[in-house]
Amino acid sequence: MYHTGSFIKGQSRVHHLDPRLKLAVTIVFSLVILRLEQPVIYTAGVALFVLALACGISLRTIGQSIKPLLFFMALIFVTHLFFGERKNDVAINNAFFDFSFSCFGLQQGFFVLWQFLCLIVVAVLLTVTTAPSQLVAAIKYYLRPFARLRLPVDDVAVMIMLAFRLMPILLAEKERMENARSARGFDPRRSGLLAGVKSFVLFASKIISGVFRRADEIALAMDARNYQRGERSSFVELKFASADYLIMVVLCCSLVIFVALNLYFG
């Protein structure tokens, strides 16, 4: 079962790249996406979608990653459409509707949505093609200099790894509890506001107590396997291969092209 952000094993070139490169590229591209103007952003977005598909990431997987953010995205779009800068307003008056919206707002809304989509695809590209252990190793690599400032780098890495591990467990637990409630005839759509709030509070408190119980159990299991705070060795070997250098050059070139196009059209 795919959960948002889960790694999917594959054999694409991107899968085999060094996680440090992928993490750095993700950060740089995310920042660049936020600076790109129209129409360059659309070209960049299409390129990202093509890259994602080439890596074996299906549209369904991208769709599943977008799903939890749909409400937020719709809100952004509607806000731009009706409450953004009013330019080239279009009025719709008929027997059923009487309202106006801004054409500029529509364009802006679509632009922001596209930016959002691009950011999601970049994030999906990273998480789907990079095993969590590799990602953690890359984060650990970049945090290593902060060890001099007494940042517990290895502990932070273990915390990130546990967060990755706990996410699907907690989602499964939430689903189980929802099913248990439905099996006993609970329907949130039919319950009143007060009953709904009461049930939500009960549900949330159960989830939270479940999280603490799990955390305790996992901590005990980690103790049993000799986990101690401080330095640990790693199963993951980070190696920069020739393909990584090649991809780095290609990505740098494309970055320069996009920035140049942005300056030209901007």
Next chain:
Amino acid sequence: MIILQDVHYRYEPEGIDALRGVSLQIQAGEHLAVIGPNGCGKTTLIRHLNALLLPTGGRVIVDSLDTQDRTRHAEIRSQVGMVFQNPDTQIVGMTVEEDVAFGPENLRLPTAEIKKRVNESLARVGIAELAGRNIENLSGGEKRLVAIAGVLAMRPRYIALDEPTAFLDPAATGRVLSVIDRLHSEGVGIIHITHNMAEAALTQRILVMSRGCVCLDGAPRDIFARVEELKKIGLQLPQITELFIRLKASGFPVHAGIVTIEDALQQVISMAVQSKD
């Protein structure tokens, strides 16, 4: 050898005495089953073996290391591996190999040695082909085997397993038991909590616990001969033992101390040969 000397353990703040003066010795390479009703202290007992719990009274000594000495916990936990009842709370990694590597990473072994141990452990439990698989896509039986492999990667002398076959279907149960059996034949000491009497019957020695005490300790044949005491504690006999006791009570010339299918088969064959003669 693991030695428990008059071990007491009290859960605070509830004030529940989970262990009340347990004394026993577990030899290296021994296959031991711990049985008893729920809440009798089985899990508490095995958690003392690798210093996850420290006795509130008495001593636990693992290969001459006292568990009260916190500086030796790393060594003790490398010697005694622990497989928990629910693999979901034991598995830390996202993929099979990452999880198996967790223990050796804690031992600060070099990457090449970690990889060697991961491959070796996965092969020992027969799941080498699952190495790169996501944990979430595994069956319950496969998760148990991953948990066992994770412990094996630390190369322990003993493994304590808390109901390793609970909630598994017969095929997965058989797979887990055959792995346990193989590890025992390779010289690993096995301490195995179970509610399944047929599983307990396959071990060399059974500890019967009740209310925080070890009330019976002996070979399966001797333990299952003490029918009334077991019933008093609330335990049942293996079905095959029960069958032969009833056959004997009905006047058939059989021995009552049958605990495994192999014993029963021998009995039936010898009876058939006798009646043929």
